[in-house]
Amino acid sequence: MPNEDKKMEQRVAAHPFLQGMDAHQLSVLSQSAAPTEFEAGQIVFQAGDPANGFYLLESGRVVLEARQPDGSSVQVDVVAAGEPLGWSWIFEPYRWQFDARATEPTRALCFSGILLRQHRHEDLMLSHELFKRMCQVMVRRLQQARSMLVEQQKESPK
Amino acid sequence: MNQPERPHDRPELEARVAAHPFLLGLSEHHIRLLTDCAMLTRFQPDQKIFRTGETANRFYLLEEGTVVLEAVTMDETPVQIDIVLAGGLLGWSWLFPPYLWHFDARATEPTTAIFFYGTVLREYCERDPSLGYELFKRMSEVMIKRLQSARDRLSEAMKMNKPERQ
Numbered sequence: 001m002p003n004e005d006k007k008m009e010q011r012v013a014a015h016p017f018l019q020g021m022d023a024h025q026l027s028v029l030s031q032s033a034a035p036t037e038f039e040a041g042q043i044v045f046q047a048g049d050p051a052n053g054f055y056l057l058e059s060g061r062v063v064l065e066a067r068q069p070d071g072s073s074v075q076v077d078v079v080a081a082g083e084p085l086g087w088s089w090i091f092e093p094y095r096w097q098f099d100a101r102a103t104e105p106t107r108a109l110c111f112s113g114i115l116l117r118q119h120r121h122e123d124l125m126l127s128h129e130l131f132k133r134m135c136q137v138m139v140r141r142l143q144q145a146r147s148m149l150v151e152q153q154k155e156s157p158k
Numbered sequence: 159m160n161q162p163e164r165p166h167d168r169p170e171l172e173a174r175v176a177a178h179p180f181l182l183g184l185s186e187h188h189i190r191l192l193t194d195c196a197m198l199t200r201f202q203p204d205q206k207i208f209r210t211g212e213t214a215n216r217f218y219l220l221e222e223g224t225v226v227l228e229a230v231t232m233d234e235t236p237v238q239i240d241i242v243l244a245g246g247l248l249g250w251s252w253l254f255p256p257y258l259w260h261f262d263a264r265a266t267e268p269t270t271a272i273f274f275y276g277t278v279l280r281e282y283c284e285r286d287p288s289l290g291y292e293l294f295k296r297m298s299e300v301m302i303k304r305l306q307s308a309r310d311r312l313s314e315a316m317k318m319n320k321p322e323r324q
Binding site for chain 1: 227229231237239240250251253254260261283287288290291294295297298299301302304305306308309310311312313315316317318319
């Protein structure tokens with residue numbers, strides 16, 4: 001195996017989101033992975049752009065922002081090192097719903113959704129594992145967003 | 159607590175599981191597995207379906223009616239955070255530890271639902287990844303929509319509360 005492939009497999013295997021995946025699954029994932037880096041303030045993706053994959057953050061921090069009609073942005077979530085970023089590649093219309101921006105120097109693995117979609121049906125165990133883990137993160141984020149919403153509604157002028 | 163109806167009529171139960179929009183397109187085999195874990199249940203208007211902090215070992219597919227999700231606040235005035243309509247899925251907390259409901263769910267009109275025992279279903283999914291894949295895929299699709307809607311409402315509320323924000 002070329003040295004670079006091996007390095008990528010090690011990075012993929014070391015990510016907390018993929019902990020417990022077997023060697024075959026990690027190898028398939030590595031084939032769809034590319035290393036990426038973002039500087040502080042750099043846009044990772046923009047709402048409306050085609051969503052072709054997802055990111056696993058290795059270090060740094062990314063905020064999700066909703067752009068308002070008046071041009072301002074409201075922060076709706078924070079994604080920290082060790083977490084996945086981006087769901088919109090899974091379902092139609094395959095476009096990002098929010099802006100994602102790195103707030104500090106950030107290293108991430110970028111996974112091609114197209115490559116993963118090809119494997120999805122032939123490798124059900126991998127798909128099951130991926131979707132299960134994504135659901136787990138989504139539940140947490142959903143509960144967080146709803147709790148924040150409750151806080152905001154309590155604050156709102158009656 | 160509402161008493162679930164006994165699944166004395168397996169073919170009828172199986173047909174109702176297969177007919178639910180959330181499960182459309184699943185194979186007969188998957189429908190049979192799901193029916194193993196399914197029970198029919200009804201709620202009256204204003205009836206609590208689950209309460210914050212209680213054990214979450216199940217989820218519901220609504221056939222008819224409407225359910226609201228509410229957060230109980232310190233002053234006891236519930237804040238409505240979401241609404242689940244007929245054809246929708248209610249309850250995520252059974253999926254992952256600590257398996258406790260995060261909010262209260264209350265029927266707002268006569269509601270019929272199929273409920274599924276999560277504990278059994280989780281085992282089925284581990285043994286049959288094709289079932290796990292189908293279910294989690296569908297669930298993540300619903301969750302993404304709810305998450306996006308929660309975030310949209312959140313950004314709206316934050317803007318309203320902080321009009322001076324740039």
